[in-house]
Amino acid sequence: MSVVQFMVSLDLSVVNVGLPQISESLGFSEVGLTWVIHAYALTFGGLLLLGGKIADLMGRKRLVLMGLCLFGIASLAGGFATEPGHLVAARAGQGIGAAALAPAALALLTATFPSGQERVKAFGVWSAMNAAGAAFGVLIGGLLTEYAGWEWVMFVNVPMVVVALALTWRIVADRPSGDRGRPDVLGAVLATAGMGLLVFGVVRTDQYPWTSSTTLMTLAVAVVLLAAFLYVEKTTSRDPLIRLGLFTHRSVVGSNLFIFLLGGAMTSAFYFISLYLQGVLGSGPARSGVQFLPFAVGVVVGSVLAIKLGGRLAPRMVLAIGGMLTGIGFAWFSLFTADGSFVADVLGPSLIASIGIGLCLGPIASLATGGVPAHEAGAASGLLNSSRQIGAALGLAALSTAANARTGDSGTLESLADGYALGMTIGAVIVVAGVLVALVVLPRTVPGADGGGQH
Incomplete structure (x- = not known):
């Protein structure tokens, strides 16, 4: 399931670095090129709730296998695209496959590890792969685009699909919901x-x-x-798609609010950091990708720390600590300058923010599904993924609008750096708001979501 989540997260960012080469190769218009991103976001975000419900009804393993096949076929078709429409259709197909995969995989993980320290460990590994996929996507996208061609940002998914299919096939079949209605x-x-x-x-x-x-x-x-x-x-x-009684769980409400805010800030951060590295510091695609490595490593470190802390602290406290570290890192990013450097302006805040993100992702996924009836785990997982996707879309659109307004029409390095700095400042504020949600809304203890202790 971690391989599945890595692949889904990777696909959200791996294509971005290759967009200029894709545009030149396939003849996209400036507006048309945005649909390489939008087609995936639309189908993924629009179908997540439905994917979660189908997972509960059909069985999570079956839906994961079907989603993997569709994702792999769409990735292969996208790599062989010869005109804009073909690639956009392939990206839409990937989004449909991901909408089936993401909630089914998380629900399967929830059912396999219902409680205790094993649950903390499982969600720690899952969260490391989740966030590392997004960070490594920039690295892999840059290297593949520069040295192998843009087609490989699509082909790279195929071997991961094969591995995930082989691993998923070995999972003991889970039972679909008995009462389908x-x-x-x-x-x-x-x-x-x-x-x-x-x-x-x-x-x-x-x-x-x-x-x-x-x-x-x-x-x-x-x-x-x-x-x-x-x-x-x-x-x-x-039989409702989402039983509104789910929203009586404070853990469900708080988790979705938190991931909505964190998703918006985190997606925007990847966007602004990438633009700063390439547009202001002058790094090429491959070099920018390599410069994201510390971020990926920090996420893994944070996920390991979340496992260590999971048996000692309440999940909401782990979230609060992770959120504060992330906010501090984003605030440090807001010091972007036109004459800055990777070491002075990017490396330090990357390590702090990424460790904070790693601390957050495992506990938030565990909290969102902890205490939820087993037959509704897919719906709860779909809801969490939907909140993250909507937060990412809203956050990126709002923060990029604010950054563009600050930059204006001058296009100088100074104005660009100022715009990106403003975006990171707002992102830091959003993350701190998430910390308040964690402390105020989330309960002190959630059945099945902690490390086995009572907090």
């Missing part, structure tokens, strides 16, 4: 359409400003659809 088709349609439109409206703010009629109308329709979805879930006589 009648499927909530209307709820599924409303949730998928609402989530998809929400992500669609946010990711297009680079073309249509937040105050434009296009963006406002898209977001308004998304809100109406999601409100209708909640009403249907409350009143339906069918």
Whole structure:
């Protein structure tokens, strides 16, 4: 399951560095090129809730196997793309596969390790692979783009799919939910359409400003659809996509709020750091990728520390410590200058922030599914992934808008550095807000989410 999560996280960032070469090779327009990213984000974010529910109904192992096959085929097709439409369709296929994989894999992990120190260890390993996938994506994307060609940012998934298929096949088959009931088709349609439109409206703010009629109308329709979805879930006589009773769990509410905030800040940080390295410090794709290595190493270190602390501290305290370290690292990044250097401006804050992120990801996934009935683990996992994806889309759009407003039209290195610094400052504030959520909303103890002790 960690291999699966590494691959899904990797795919969120591995393509970014290769975009200029992709544009030149396939003849993308400037606007069309953004759909290489948007196609994945839309299908992934829009289908996560549905993927979580299907995992509960069909069985998590079966859905992981199906999702892996689709993800692998789409990756292969994307590498062989000869025109823009082919690659965008392949990226959409990857997003559908990932929407099946992510909640099913997390639910399977939850069912396999229901409580105790083994759960802490399992989620520690999973979280290390989760965040390392995003960080290594920049490194791998840069090296492959520069030395092998952009096609390999798609092909790289294929061997990982083969390994994950072989490992998943050996897992003892899990049982699907015994009481299937009648499927909530209307709820599924409303949730998928609402989530998809929400992500669609946010990711297009680079073309249509937040105050434009296009963006406002898209977001308004998304809100109406999601409100209708909640009403249907409350009143339906069918098997709901998300049982609203899940939101009576403080651990579920707090975990989703925390990952929403952390996801927005973390995704934006990867974006600003990459732009600063390449646009201000002048690093090439491969060198920028290598400079992300300390970040990846720090995430692994943080995940190991989370395992060590998991048996001694309440999960929310581990989150608070991780969040504060992440916020300190992001605040340090906000000192970006035009005449800076990798060692002075990037290395130190990378280590602090990445250790903090590593401390957060395992406990938050464990908390979001701890104490949730076994037959709803997939739904809870889908909800957590949805919160992270929506947070990432909203955070990146909002923070990049603020950074662009600070940069203005001058395009000087000084103005670029100022814009990226502002984005990191806002990111630090968002992470601190997440720490407050952890301390105020999350309960002191969550069944099945701690290291076996009572806190």
